[in-house]
Amino acid sequence: xxxxxxxxxxxxxxxxxxxxxxxxxxxxxxxxxxxxxxxxxxxxxxxxxxxxxxxxxxxxxxxxxxxxxxxxxxxxxxxxxxxxxxxxxxxxxxxxxxxxxxxxxxxxxxxxxxxxxxxxxxxxxxxxxxxxxxxxxxxxxxxxxxxxxxxxxxxxxxxxxxxxxxxxxxxxxxxxxxxxxxxxxxxxxxxxxxxxxxxxxxxxxxxxxxxxxxxxxxxxxxxxxxxxxxxxxxxxxxxxxxxxxxxxxxxxxxxxxxxxxxxxxxxxxxxxxxxxxxxxxxxxxxxxxxxxxxxxxxxxxxxxxxxxxxxxxxxxxxxxxxxxxxxxxxxxxxxxxxxxxxxxxxxxxxxxxxxxxxxxxxxxxxxxxxxx
Amino acid sequence: xxxxxxxxxxxxxxxxxxxxxxxxxxxxxxxxxxxxxxxxxxxxxxxxxxxxxxxxxxxxxxxxxxxxxxxxxxxxxxxxxxxxxxxxxxxxxxxxxxxxxxxxxxxxxxxxxxxxxxxxxxxxxxxxxxxxxxxxxxxxxxxxxxxxxxxxxxxxxxxxxxxxxxxxxxxxxxxxxxxxxxxxxxxxxxxxxxxxxxxxxxxxxxxxxxxxxxxxxxxxxxxxxxxxxxxxxxxxxxxxxxxxxxxxxxxxxxxxxxxxxxxxxxxxxxxxxxxxxxxxxxxxxxxxxxxxxxxxxxxxxxxxxxxxxxxxxxxxxxx
Numbered sequence: 001x002x003x004x005x006x007x008x009x010x011x012x013x014x015x016x017x018x019x020x021x022x023x024x025x026x027x028x029x030x031x032x033x034x035x036x037x038x039x040x041x042x043x044x045x046x047x048x049x050x051x052x053x054x055x056x057x058x059x060x061x062x063x064x065x066x067x068x069x070x071x072x073x074x075x076x077x078x079x080x081x082x083x084x085x086x087x088x089x090x091x092x093x094x095x096x097x098x099x100x101x102x103x104x105x106x107x108x109x110x111x112x113x114x115x116x117x118x119x120x121x122x123x124x125x126x127x128x129x130x131x132x133x134x135x136x137x138x139x140x141x142x143x144x145x146x147x148x149x150x151x152x153x154x155x156x157x158x159x160x161x162x163x164x165x166x167x168x169x170x171x172x173x174x175x176x177x178x179x180x181x182x183x184x185x186x187x188x189x190x191x192x193x194x195x196x197x198x199x200x201x202x203x204x205x206x207x208x209x210x211x212x213x214x215x216x217x218x219x220x221x222x223x224x225x226x227x228x229x230x231x232x233x234x235x236x237x238x239x240x241x242x243x244x245x246x247x248x249x250x251x252x253x254x255x256x257x258x259x260x261x262x263x264x265x266x267x268x269x270x271x272x273x274x275x276x277x278x279x280x281x282x283x284x285x286x287x288x289x290x291x292x293x294x295x296x297x298x299x300x301x302x303x304x305x306x307x308x309x310x311x312x313x314x315x316x317x318x319x320x321x322x323x324x325x326x327x328x329x330x331x332x333x334x335x336x337x338x339x340x341x342x343x344x345x346x347x348x349x350x351x352x353x354x355x356x357x358x359x360x361x362x363x364x365x366x367x368x369x370x371x372x
Numbered sequence: 373x374x375x376x377x378x379x380x381x382x383x384x385x386x387x388x389x390x391x392x393x394x395x396x397x398x399x400x401x402x403x404x405x406x407x408x409x410x411x412x413x414x415x416x417x418x419x420x421x422x423x424x425x426x427x428x429x430x431x432x433x434x435x436x437x438x439x440x441x442x443x444x445x446x447x448x449x450x451x452x453x454x455x456x457x458x459x460x461x462x463x464x465x466x467x468x469x470x471x472x473x474x475x476x477x478x479x480x481x482x483x484x485x486x487x488x489x490x491x492x493x494x495x496x497x498x499x500x501x502x503x504x505x506x507x508x509x510x511x512x513x514x515x516x517x518x519x520x521x522x523x524x525x526x527x528x529x530x531x532x533x534x535x536x537x538x539x540x541x542x543x544x545x546x547x548x549x550x551x552x553x554x555x556x557x558x559x560x561x562x563x564x565x566x567x568x569x570x571x572x573x574x575x576x577x578x579x580x581x582x583x584x585x586x587x588x589x590x591x592x593x594x595x596x597x598x599x600x601x602x603x604x605x606x607x608x609x610x611x612x613x614x615x616x617x618x619x620x621x622x623x624x625x626x627x628x629x630x631x632x633x634x635x636x637x638x639x640x641x642x643x644x645x646x647x648x649x650x651x652x653x654x655x656x657x658x659x660x661x662x663x664x665x666x667x668x669x670x671x672x673x674x675x676x677x678x679x680x681x682x683x684x685x686x687x688x689x690x691x
Contacts, residue, residue, distance in 0.1 A: 246472045
């Protein structure tokens, strides 16, 4: 168990120890000296709740991520001195980055617009949340610090050579290349990843039960499929072929996100009872039409989350019971007939194979044998 | 052999249809009369060629069977891994096929071939009888149409299997098992086509059905497609393959689906009424039967023959 000592004396000892083993070759500029400590793999602690926290920053990995040019204190704004004090809130994603300017507006870059949009969605919550809000995903539940073009080492030399003619700076060219090539490519998650991501909460039975209980106590209404959302999707045709890696079938976001501005509206998911939701009764047919061109109101009545729950879908429940019974009875009857037939004919002397042009070469128990 | 009223009627109808000459009629009656009364001794003592002796299926029926057989199994193996995704065999089987990107193309293409096979069959069973009717050769008892006799045959067959009855019933070209199987397959085909179309063209079905029915219809189709496929596969594996491969006397394989011919012993045992037609239509079969009866000393005495021929002639065919 690793625990960070809290006294000033031991803090200084830790800093001295860090300095003694500092590696000189860093992958990104560390003007603030954070890596003095955070480059050590053992840097971390175990919380009072027993959760292991790692504060290790891999310089060579961080140097390849989308945030590699953002100084640590732009996000970790509460750090004013080294060694820093205990972190209470941590990073919130609507913080303005004073070192990075938005090239379009010249203002400090920030994720504030998308964070505000998300805050208004059904998933919206504060960084430090309590009660059932704590079960909701915060930005980092879905978004980590992704690596730029993980499959690509860098821009082709001929492109760099061409660009630096005017832009003069190799590093600038490389950064721009990585930035634009990543955006030009589809950065959306695959359907399988989206389903897995949504399922990590909506498929967590304890979380769902907890949320349903809270909703009941508060008198809040939940969607009809809330309880079985993941299971029923996985049982649907969309779900099955998506899990097989087929990319054209609808995943969670294809229906639950307004596709007018997909990337923005993925952060504005509304419950189905909200008229703004693409799966509300008002918008359902329109949403189905995105893929099913000739979908109408009747089509929108089809259940995309089929279950065999007798309360949710009594028709399907009883139909399935009937089907299972019919299937079992048919097989049992036919196999019984085959067995009876075999016993009856064998008793009269039939063999499995033809011998000398006849399969009736065995001795009959009914006293009438083939004449040899 | 003294024929039952039913068998005598079939024989008379066949002779009428085939416009047999007096001499041929006499030959046929003599052969019938020479047959032993115990039909079991007849099919126990004939000699059969494993690949078949007597005609049963036309080339069209054999092609349709082959198309249905290949498409059915391939459709099952490409569709079931999707329907039963969570089962241990599903993902490996799907991978062997090439994944859903491949299997969905195969599945839809072969569904088209299966529908073609069904239409081809409908044309065959429509034009064939029309042609027979035009030549006044059509005989409905020789068709797959179920009759009350099939219920009686089933009951009598069960009595034979349980040892209560001495003989199997005299069954026609298509016995009760084949009729059950045929209509189950026809029903299953329709279910698969309709339910499959509800997956491929869900908007169409939603548009033509009232809104109260559309959702339940789609649920029913979602259930029907995999359940019917699984049921059909199990029936094929446990019953059809038993009947044509594993049953005593049929092992290791009945060649009928390739040669179109059935073995003599099988024809007499399970399709005796059709065998009587064979005796009318095939002089060489009459000659063969007389030879084998004499060789095995199974033929009835001359007095019996004379008596039975007289009785038989007096029988009137059933309308």
